[in-house]
Amino acid sequence: GxxxxxxxxxxxxxxxxxxxxxxxxxxxxxxTMFWYRQFPKQSLMLMATSNEGSKATYEQGVExxxxxxxxxxxxxxxxxxxxxxxxxxxFYICSAPGGAGETQYFGPGTRLLVL
Amino acid sequence: DAKTTQPNSxxxxxxxxxHLPCNHSTISGTDYIHWYRQLPSQGPEYVIxxxxxxxxNRMASLAIAEDRKSSTLILHRATLRDAAVYYCxxxYGQNFVFGPGTRLSVLx
Numbered sequence: 001g002x003x004x005x006x007x008x009x010x011x012x013x014x015x016x017x018x019x020x021x022x023x024x025x026x027x028x029x030x031x032t033m034f035w036y037r038q039f040p041k042q043s044l045m046l047m048a049t050s051n052e053g054s055k056a057t058y059e060q061g062v063e064x065x066x067x068x069x070x071x072x073x074x075x076x077x078x079x080x081x082x083x084x085x086x087x088x089x090x091f092y093i094c095s096a097p098g099g100a101g102e103t104q105y106f107g108p109g110t111r112l113l114v115l
Numbered sequence: 116d117a118k119t120t121q122p123n124s125x126x127x128x129x130x131x132x133x134h135l136p137c138n139h140s141t142i143s144g145t146d147y148i149h150w151y152r153q154l155p156s157q158g159p160e161y162v163i164x165x166x167x168x169x170x171x172n173r174m175a176s177l178a179i180a181e182d183r184k185s186s187t188l189i190l191h192r193a194t195l196r197d198a199a200v201y202y203c204x205x206x207y208g209q210n211f212v213f214g215p216g217t218r219l220s221v222l223x
Binding site: 004032043045 | 206
């Protein structure tokens with residue numbers, strides 16, 4: 001089946017620094033990718049939709065200047081957490097729609113810890 | 116999604132059937148119902164999805180109420196590897212709205 005990868009799998013950074021997370025569709029193209037955030041023992045919450053060739057669309061309450069999204073190609077979307085703070089520590093997961101159009105393929109997630 | 120409810124947790128014995136319920140009373144006519152499961156520190160894994168009719172695949176069955184306000188994921192014979200958090204998801208277009216999830220424990 002289709003595979004979505006994320007890099008890095010986990011990252012620890014100091015408060016105030018920026019962190020970039022990559023999401024790649026390995027064997028299919030994705031004009032749209034989705035970024036989710038998941039806090040411990042909670043469900044996934046959609047943060048934004050990444051669109052190849054145009055601006056990302058953000059969910060209500062998500063700061064677009066803090067969470068920069070770039071859909072560089074049909075197989076790559078990046079999420080940059082700028083000026084990270086401890087409250088940004090979370091599990092970040094991306095997904096891409098599959099060729100069938102109905103299902104989503106999720107990446108393995110990136111664990112971010114901001115000290 | 117506040118409009119989708121699932122029990123917080125359920126337990127099952129190994130090799131017995133498990134019925135995981137989900138209420139999605141405000142679902143619209145074109146929204147699909149998806150079920151994914153998630154192991155700790157991993158991304159969600161597809162289980163099954165449907166629109167109106169009941170669905171079966173090698174992993175599970177999905178029973179959808181006639182009014183579509185609820186659905187039930189059925190694992191026919193739970194194994195220890197089925198222990199996970201199961202999410203009921205309302206999908207409109209490519210947009211997924213996750214329910215709160217049910218943590219399934221499988222007892223040997």
